[in-house]
Amino acid sequence: MAAEGLGVFRAMFMDGVAPDAVVLTTAITACAQAGALECGEWVHRYVERSAPGLLGDAFVGSALVSMYAKCGCLEQAVRVFDGMPERNDYVWGTMVGAFAVHGRAEEDVSCLDRMAREDGVRPDGVAVLGALSACAHAGKVDDGLRLLREMSRRYGVAPGHEHYACTVDMLCRVGRLEDALSNIYLDANRKDDARRVRKLIGSRGIRKVPAYSEVEVDSVVSSFVADDQAHPQRVEIWEVLRLLADQMGGELDEGETMAELS
Template sequence: MQQTHMKQLVYTRIQAWKRCMSLAQRCTNMRTLKPTHAVFITHGLHLNNYAVSKLIAFCALSDSGNIRYASLLFNQVQTPNTYMYNTLIRAHSTSSEPYLAMHYFRLMLNQSDLEPDNFTFHFVILGCVNCAWIVPGRQIHSWVVKNGMVIVDAHVQTALVRLYVECRVLGDAHMVFDEISERDMIQWNVIMNGYVKCGLASEALRVFRDMLVRGFEPDDFCVATGLAACAHLGALWQGKWIHEYVRKRKGLDSDVFIGTALVDMYAKCGCIDLAVEVFEGMAKRNVVSWSAMIGAFGVHGYAAEAISCLERMQVDDGIKPDGVVLLGVLMACTHGGLLEKGKALLDNMKAQYGIVPKHEHYSCVIDLLCKAGRLSDAFELIRRMPMKPLASVWGALLSGCSIHNNVDLAEIAVEQLLQLANDDRGEEVGAYVQLSNIYLGARRSEDALRIRKMIGEKGIKKTPGCSMLEVDGKVNEFVSGDVSHSHCVQICTMLDLISADSFQEL
């Protein structure tokens, strides 16, 4: 009799377990999860790690979940397992509070019966990436090496490369990258992207060429990154070579991201006709493609064509413009001097396109007003902005004052720029030099001399200018004041001779 009762009790508990787990699997949002949690408590399953881990995973990782509720569930568990820790570390690493990934990692280390695994390291490093935490990231890197996981786990390797790229420690990023014996496309793209973001596009192209030499076939992301590097450098010859490679690779020539990257590359290399040719030949276009084409027209002074694209994207492809597209049109109006068009677009953005103007939209129109000599209107618009004006706005006003010699507004603009400079010596010297030139233009030489003296006393130096020139596929950089060239003396001597000859002819 007692044995029968025990069997019945076990059977009842198994059925209750199955019903509870079925309820957990059917959860689609927090409204259905909370009653399920209550059922778990009623049947004592809140004490079972496996059962609770299902609730934690839904709350932490589902788009319909609640990461804070997941943390509350976790806090009620007496002895959390590795899966629970990894779930919360993973969820927080990509959340708005990525530093909490490190918090749960440290809790895990304090639990003596648990050891971090490859998933733990991968997610906690991603948390450091999203916090841009280099010191804790280095410590975890050391731990990873000590545990031998960097050698075997591709996700951990990629996360470490991302960490050093995000923290702009590219030497360490490449060191980790070089240690990877079997690289994948994601790792190649991460290191290339890092160089591009840090302004080292020539290094990104070197990595791209190395990838091809080693027999890797780049995917669409790697090709797009290579084209972005060409665009940054103005490396037209290399960009054309990549374009030819795309034509020969089946599937790549129809990729919307590569097509967009080609449009941007040709435009930035000065070949607007080739940019248009690629754009018109694209089988599919998205809002980014239209934005690239509009930006290309704007930079090359084809304001009317940029405005036409705004209409075409809606009619031809049924795509609604976003804030980036409208910014491109405003920039085209600025380059083309279309004041009324630009003002009308800013005024009607909300009503016509449902987009609230942001700071950059106001900045564009203020720049447009300044170039048109409407400095008072520009200053009035600055005062009416619904957000605090940043350096780009005051810089546009200062440039306008420099062109039209308005001393009073220039002094206001410089005062505001210096407040926003945050000890950026480059911003400071730029503002002071422009103000000095404006004083000279207004024949206020004493004020100009005072500003120049102030620059000298503060020891502020202007960042030297840099030019780039592509010759036979190789990009050469020239920096003002650089004397490191092996033939520097001969070059300077020749320049002196040319200058002397030119002077004598005059």
């Protein structure tokens, strides 16, 4: 659907129709969903050239922050954020989400404190959820659990089901599925449910569903599933990873890699 939306956006320009803030926000969001960085950069340049005042719009600015972050350009996302003249809770929440995409847990938790100090904005449940997500992506389990315990006292936000779900995901990522589910019940003083969940996990061998990512190369979007064995360019991908490992002074497991490619 994102590709179709961008097609309509291009058709508008061909017909001489100038987009407003709503259309621009939608187009930038479509670029983020499609991983179309070049298109997103073009829209950004258009706004700078033809409607610079919209860079201060909460929705246009937030869409740009999110697009750059999702396309791997976190520094550009921060520059857009820092350049916005006014930043409300929605804008801050988007920046928290941008850091979360890249697993920048420390910056995310710092954002929760910066919001009030710099712009007089109180973190809401969405912002705290973004920080928890960053802890999950970065494997900062202790920091995430601490944030869950202290969020009510520090930010006046009571944990909701989405915060507990994110905590479950965080613990699952480090192989602590049993703790992830049963400890939630223990925190709620539901010990019988906790024991039931532990038994259910052991009997069914529950595993987390693999995640996937998308990246744009030469205007072509490719999807990558975790532990992907079927990507048509997996041989070339592993060759590039091997070169990167050499540059970084690391090593890939040659035997394991070739076994996966065979």
